[in-house]
Amino acid sequence: MVVNRAVTFISHSTPASLVQKELDLDTCYREDEIVVQVYAASLNPIDLLVHSFACWPFIGSYEKTYSRDYSGVIVKRGDKVDPKWKVGDKVNGLYNHLYGYHGSLTDYLVLNPKQQPAITHMPKPADSKYNDFVVNAAWPLVFGTAYTALFNYGQKLGPDSKILIIGASTSVSYAMLQIAKHEIGVKTVVGVCSSKSIDYNKRLGYDYLATYDQGPIVESVGKILVGDLNNEKFDLIFDSVGNSEFFPVMDKFLKPKKDNSYYISIAGDRKMDYSNPRLRDVFSTMARILRPFKSYNYAYFFLKPQSDYMDLGSKMITEGTYEPIIDSVYALKDFQAAIDKQKSNRAKGKLVIKVKDDL
Ligand SMILES: NC(=O)c1ccc[n+]([C@@H]2O[C@H](COP(=O)([O-])OP(=O)(O)OC[C@H]3O[C@@H](n4cnc5c(N)ncnc54)[C@H](OP(=O)(O)O)[C@@H]3O)[C@@H](O)[C@H]2O)c1
Numbered sequence: 001m002v003v004n005r006a007v008t009f010i011s012h013s014t015p016a017s018l019v020q021k022e023l024d025l026d027t028c029y030r031e032d033e034i035v036v037q038v039y040a041a042s043l044n045p046i047d048l049l050v051h052s053f054a055c056w057p058f059i060g061s062y063e064k065t066y067s068r069d070y071s072g073v074i075v076k077r078g079d080k081v082d083p084k085w086k087v088g089d090k091v092n093g094l095y096n097h098l099y100g101y102h103g104s105l106t107d108y109l110v111l112n113p114k115q116q117p118a119i120t121h122m123p124k125p126a127d128s129k130y131n132d133f134v135v136n137a138a139w140p141l142v143f144g145t146a147y148t149a150l151f152n153y154g155q156k157l158g159p160d161s162k163i164l165i166i167g168a169s170t171s172v173s174y175a176m177l178q179i180a181k182h183e184i185g186v187k188t189v190v191g192v193c194s195s196k197s198i199d200y201n202k203r204l205g206y207d208y209l210a211t212y213d214q215g216p217i218v219e220s221v222g223k224i225l226v227g228d229l230n231n232e233k234f235d236l237i238f239d240s241v242g243n244s245e246f247f248p249v250m251d252k253f254l255k256p257k258k259d260n261s262y263y264i265s266i267a268g269d270r271k272m273d274y275s276n277p278r279l280r281d282v283f284s285t286m287a288r289i290l291r292p293f294k295s296y297n298y299a300y301f302f303l304k305p306q307s308d309y310m311d312l313g314s315k316m317i318t319e320g321t322y323e324p325i326i327d328s329v330y331a332l333k334d335f336q337a338a339i340d341k342q343k344s345n346r347a348k349g350k351l352v353i354k355v356k357d358d359l
Pocket of ligand 1: 301
C-alpha cells in the first residue's frame, strides 16, 4: 500500500485541493495497464477551463484529478501490456481525459498505453538547466498541438511558406516556431505579441513581430506584409489566443483557398479570461465552425492523443532543436500558486509541478 496524493476538484464551486488516499499498487491496474509513478506534471489552460465549466450535478460528485502532461517511471505493468513498456522505464506523455478520476497531477497514474498512445520513452534533453523529468513533463500537449496544426490539415508547407502566428509568446506557438524552423525550414514566421514581449520573441527566432496592444493587429501585421514581405500573403495563419480581427479582411492576408492555405485556431474567436471563462466565448467559435461556404479554409481542433507527435518531440529534444520554455517550477504543495500563474495568462513558458518531493 502507498499513499497517493492528487490535486482534485469536484465542481466549479469547489477549489482545487490536495487529497490523499491509500492505493494498493498490486491491485490498482488491469492486465492491459501500467502504473506510472509521476515525477513531474505541467499545467495547461485546458485544466482551468474544465474546472471552471464543471457544473454539478452533470459531471458527478466524485473527485476529478487535475492535468494531462506527465513524466515519471513505470512501477507496475499488466501481463498484456506491450513488452516495450517495462518496469523501471522513464516515460512522459499526455494523459487524455475529461473529468477523469485519474489525471496527471498525482503520485500514481494508471493508464492503458494503447488507449493513451501519447506516451514515449523519455528523451534526454541535449542541454538543459532543468531536471530531465521537469523538461519532459512540459511539452507533450503544447508540442502535439503545434504538430497537429502544421501536419494534420494536408498542407505542404516548405521553406518558402509564410506563417503568421497570433499569440507569439504562447507555449504552443513556441513549439510551432521550432518545428517550422528546424523540421520544415520555413524562412518567414511572423508573430503577434504584446509590445513588451517583442524583444523576448525576437530572441526566440521569429522573423518579424507585430503587436496587439498598440492599435489594430491587422494594421500592425499589414505594415510587415507590405514593408517586409513584398505583399506576399500567408500560407497559414495560426491563432493560439482567440481572435477574430482577420476574418473580415482575410483575402488581404491569407493566400487563396485553392492554394491550400489555412486559418487554424486552437482558441476560437474570442480570448478567454482564464480567471473567469464564459460559455459565450465558445458560442461565437461554434458559429464560425458551423458556418457553411467560408471563402477560406478554416479549422478548429482539440488535440487528440497520438504517438506521432511524441516521436517528433523526442527527436527534437534529443537533438536540441526544441526544448520547452519553462516559466517556473513548483513543489506539489504550492500547486495553487501554479494555477494562479496559469490563470494570469502572463506566463512565459510552462508551469511545471514537481510531484516527487525529492526531484
Ligand atoms: N484546442 C486545443 O487542442 C488546444 C491545445 C493547447 C492549447 N490550446 C489553447 O491555446 C492557447 C495557448 O495555450 P498555451 O498553453 O500555449 O498558452 P500560454 O503559454 O499560457 O500563453 C501565455 C502567453 O499568452 C500571451 N497573450 C496573452 N494575451 C494575449 C493576446 N491578447 N494576444 C496575443 N498573445 C497574448 C502572453 O504573452 P504576451 O506578452 O505576448 O501578451 C503570455 O505570455 C490557450 O487558449 C489554450 O487554451 C488549445
